[in-house]
Amino acid sequence: MTTAEDHILRMRSITKTFPGVKALSDVTLQVRRGEIHGICGENGAGKSTLMKVLSGVYPDSSFDGDITFDGEQVRFGSISDSEDRGIVIIHQELALVPHLSIAENIFLGNEQGAGGLVDWHRTNAAAAELLAEVGLDENPVTPVGRLGVGKQQLVEIAKALSKNVKLLILDEPTAALNDDDSEHLLGLIRNLRETGVTCIIISHKLGEIASISDAVTVIRDGTTIETMRTDEEPDQQALTARIIHGMVGREMGSMYPDRDVEIGEEVFRLIDWHVGHPEQRDRTVVDGASLHVRAGEVVGIAGLMGAGRTELAMSVFGRSYGRDISGTVEMHGKPVTIRGVSDAIDHGIAYVSEDRKTYGLNLIDDIRRNISAASLTKLATAGWVNANEEIAVAQEYRGSLNIKAPSVLSTVGQLSGGNQQKVVLSKWLYTEPELLILDEPTRGVDVGAKQEIYTIINRLAADGKAILVISSELPEVLGVCDRVYALSSGRITGEMAAADATQEGLMELMTKETD
Amino acid sequence: MAGTSNILELLTRNLRQSGIYIAFVFIVLLFTALTGGTLLSPGNLTNLVLQYSYILILAIGMVMIIVAGHIDLSVGSVVALTGAVAAVVTISNGLPWWLGVVAALATGALVGVWQGFWVAVVGIPAFIVSLAGMLIFRGLTYLTLDNVSLSPFPSEYQFIAGGFFNGLLGGPGYDVFTLVLAAAAALAFAYKEWRARSRKIQYRQPVEALWLFVLKVLAVGAVLMAFAWQLANSRGMPFVLLILAALVLIYAFVTQQTVFGRHIYAMGGNLQAAKLSGVKTKRVNFLLFVNMGVLAAVAGIVYSSRMNGAQPGAGEMFELDAIAAAFIGGAAVTGGVGRVQGAIVGGLIMAVMSNGMQIMGIDQSTQSVVRGVVLVLAVAFDVWSKKRAGTAS
Structure with a gap:
């Protein structure tokens, strides 16, 4: 049985650490040639990190473990290394330039022509062929920005095909699509399988994964839980249940302190x-x-x-x-x-954003001024901020929320994530919501x-x-x-x-x- | 326990802020040596104040604009336009001098409303709006003046940039009034610094050692008194220096101590976070440009008063001097960082360099090259010190 297995991709014992966090720990992923392979996991489980390892976003030197692709051990130093081998990743946030035409986008970085000159006839003709292949009926000179998301997704796939893709990775391809577009896209992925392209598809839509995939790997907390072959579990409901169990089956510890509050x-x-x-x-x-x-x-x-x-x-x-x-x-x-x-x-009402660096903090300013930012009028008489009171307030929150910093005049950008989060919390608590x-x-x-x-x-x-x-x-x-x-x-x-x-x-x- | 920091720590901890003062002292010493002491002579120091006051006034508004993440290229044209309006009111129509001042200020405010509207309400980048403004207000200046220069202004108007307080308290060969003012300023500075220091101790913040603090206050006091002594031995206290001092005090206060000022820094530091903290960003942007327009009008009044007339080509390239002053003074290109005091010192660095080179008889073209190089180096230093500090990008 094992001899018959022809794996196009083997990732073995992949371990990737970020400062303070182990994002992937001894992950193994095996994908057979010509199959559609689903990857499921909660947000933060490590799916995207794994795909970044595979596509060379994180260079070979930054993680442990080895990758065998197409029978050879490979080391990617950058995305272009992996693309040269025929691995193409399509991210959830599409990487198209809206003002450029479909053809220009498809051949961006891979311009058709010679001696630094672009051959527009060749570009557009080749683009038209690729568009036919993905079933997109649009003129190649149309700016991409005029297309809907579903069609843009198809342009991305056409772009991947132009690079002679062997392994296509799709990250949440249908998240932004309506049902018709999703159906069309999934159909296209099935067709690609017929032509010998292997696909890895990451999705939260489990029904979709269960129906399209030949195999599903579940990742949780940075480790592989299991890989199941869908033909072993013909009942879709049962398969979905098994995926869900794999995604969430974690022990609930005593992380969560008890609360006894009269509502x-x-x-x-x-x-x-x-x-x-x-x-x-x-x-x-x-x-x-x-x-x-x-x-x-x-x-x-x-x-x-x-x-x-x-x-x-x-x-x-x-x-x-x-x-x-x-x-x-x-x-x-x-x-x-x-x-x-x-x-x-x-x-x-107070809102503590999920993205504190973009929406929550002024990283170049100090703790004190970040805490007072949403309540300055409260600290001010006739527009004049009471600086003493401001420091006192910041000191108080530093104490009560246990913000670990040398002083309230420390720059917020230099604090750890947890302490930054406490600064944002302080800011909103001080508005007395x-x-x-x-x-x-x-x-x-x-x-x-x-x-x-x-x-x-x-x-x-x-x-x-x-x-x-x-x-x-x-x-x-x-x-x-x-x-x-x-x-x-x-x-x-x-x-x-x-x-x-x-x-x-x-x-x-x-x-x-x-x- | 609140520690005291030694001198090295004090200098390196905030290289960006202290570096500018060190550079200023160095440049003053350099040009004093190169000009054989002429730079610091009574007559030249007075001249320096008169000649660069309007650039410094523009720099105050400009640094606020830059901190908020914008730029204003139109201020040179606004200087010309407001001067022209004042000239038409007082010279062509013979109305009283103060009406000319009021008309110029109102024009500046209107200019600010126009630019503020496009930047804040419509959302066009300030670079474009003020580039357009540069053309529009220059054209309006020509139209207002009908392509000719107007002069002279009434004597009261001339006093604004050319007047001196001398002999108010008498003095044997030097002006006592100037010295008294400087002494009062030195005392006020010492008191303010002392209060700030004791407050820091009260809130357990690190402060410099006491001997270092005393040294600092004495040094600043000595520089102030020496500066005043030279002025007192020339023509006395220039009125325009009082205007400038008042503006610096007011705007240092507005930017550091008021809600409005804080909102400027919050927007420049992280616009999204500021919006989500309830900062009315449109309003702040609008007011910033109105403020810039009014300050440009003040500069326009001072400049036209000094020139004793309005010319259609007045104020050309002033915007670049003002922008350079802000950046040399430590403002960050990305916004969120910069101080009024810094911009003033940045402007003074440019002023001392220009003035020193003029005294040395260096030609305009070489001066221009030197000033350009200094600007690039100053911003390079800023970029470099930011990388070195390793703050989040």
């Missing part, structure tokens, strides 16, 4: 909330979400990447995301109008600081704050929250008390394909 009156309610995509007019990112949070209650929103979690939160927080927003926000049972961020802050939205509060934070952050959440709940936690880490959601909403493709697909919920049950709701 009070309703503080926040969102009714029939719709948010449109800021650029793509026909796309709805949040579709009729309704939810509520009470005083002293910690409510989770569980959703995978692309489900619309952050978009939901940011659209509520002063319309910081999206267009054509509709729906009602109620605070203490009364509808409120929120036109901008300062309105939201005035109404007692009634509703605190925490978006991935423990992302990029080490284990010790995670536990501290959970303790802070408990303390806030005990103070009667309403807390909304957005997370894709299921143990975190279940460990920290009283009640959980599942979000999938912009819709709330379920609500349950955390005590009754299981990781499997939640994952099923989070991967539910709505139509």
Whole structure:
């Protein structure tokens, strides 16, 4: 049996460490020639890191383990090394230049011509052939920006084909596509298999993975859990269940401190909330979400990447995301109008972003000024900031949240992730919010600081704050929250008390394909 | 426990801030030596103040614009336009001098409203808006003046840039009033520094050793008094120096101690984070440009007063001197970093270099090359020290 196996790719004992974090630990991945191989795992499980190792984004010297491709051991120093071998990766965020034509994009970096001159006839003719191959009926001179996401995805694939691809890696290819486009894309991937191209497909849509793949590898916490052949498990439901079990089957430790809080009156309610995509007019990112949070209650929103979690939160927080927003926000049972961020802050809403470096902190400034940034008016008389009071406030939060820094005048950019997160938390706590939205509060934070952050959440709940936690880490959601909403493709697909919920049950709701 | 830091630590900890003062002292010493002491003579020091005051006024507004992450290329044209308006009001129409001042300031504010609208409300990059402004306001200057120069201004108007307070308190051959003012300023500086130091101790922040602190205050006091002594031995206290001093104090305060000032730094440091912290970024941007317009008008008044007339070609290249002053003074190209005090010292470095080279009889073309090289080196130093500090990019 083993002799018949022809593996195009073997990754053995891959271990990759970032400062302070072991992202991959002894991962093994074997892909047979000409198959479609699915990779599943929670956010942060290590899928993307593994693919970056494979495609040479992380050079050979930066990880341990070895890669055999097409029968030869390979060492990639950069992406172009892996592309020369026929490995092409298509990222979720498409890497196309919108103002250039389809043909120009396909041959970007691989221009058709000689002596530094581009042969446009050859370029466009070759592009037209590739477009026919992927079933895209467009003129090659059309600017890519005029195409929808689905068609852009096909251009990416045509680009991959132009490089004589042997192994095509697709990262969440259907996350941004509607059903028709997804169907077309999956059909195309099947056709590619017929022509001998091997595909690795990373997706959160488990139904899709189960139906298209020949084999599925599940990754969790940076290690391979198992690789299953789909023909061994003909029942799709059973297969999906097995994948889910592999994705979440982790022991729940005593990470999560107990909380004993009397839950009070309703503080926040969102009714029939719709948010449109800021650029793509026909796309709805949040579709009729309704939810509520009470005083002293910690409510989770569980959703995978692309489900619309952050978009939901940011659209509520002063319309910081999206267009054509509709729906009602109620605070203490009364509808409120929120036109901008300062309105939201005035109404007692605070939002701690998942991406603290981009949205949360001024990294070149000190702790003190980052903490006061959202409440300067509170510190000021007639526009004059009371600098003594400001330092006192910062000292207080440094003490109560245990921010480890030489002084409150230390530059925030030099702190560790956990301490940066505590600075952002301090900033929002100082606005004295009634509703605190925490978006991935423990992302990029080490284990010790995670536990501290959970303790802070408990303390806030005990103070009667309403807390909304957005997370894709299921143990975190279940460990920290009283009640959980599942979000999938912009819709709330379920609500349950955390005590009754299981990781499997939640994952099923989070991967539910709505139509 | 709050530690005291030694001199080396003090200098290296914030090389970016202290480096500029060291460079300034070095350049002053260099040109004093090269000019055989003429640079620091009473007559030349007075001249230096009069000749570069308007650039320094522009630099104050410019550093704020740069900290917020913008640039303003139009200020030279605005200097010309506001001077022209003042000239038309007072010279062509014979109205009182103060009406000319008010008209110029109002014009500057209007210019700011125009540019602020395009930058803040419409969202066009300031580089483009002010490049257009550079053309528009230069053209308007020609139209306002009908292509001719106007002069002379009423004597009160001339006093703004050319007037001196001398002999108010008498003095045997030197002006006592100037010395009294300088002494008061030195005392105020000492008091402010002492308060800041004791506050830092109270909040357990590291401070420099006491002897170092005393040395610093004495050094600044000595420089101030020496400077005043030279002025007192020339024509006394220039009125324009008082205007400049007041502006520096006001804007140092506004940028460091007020909500508005903090919002500028927050926006320059991380625009997204500032927005999500409730900073009304449009409003701040708009006000910044209005402020720049008004400061450009002040510079326009001072310049036209000094020239005792308005010329259509006035103020050309002033924007570059003001921008250079801000960058030499430690402002970061990426925004978020920079101080009014730094921009003033940066402007003074440019002023001392130009003035020194003029005294030495070096021709314009060589001066231009030297100034350009210094600008590049100053920003290179900034980039280099940022890399060295290893702060997040």
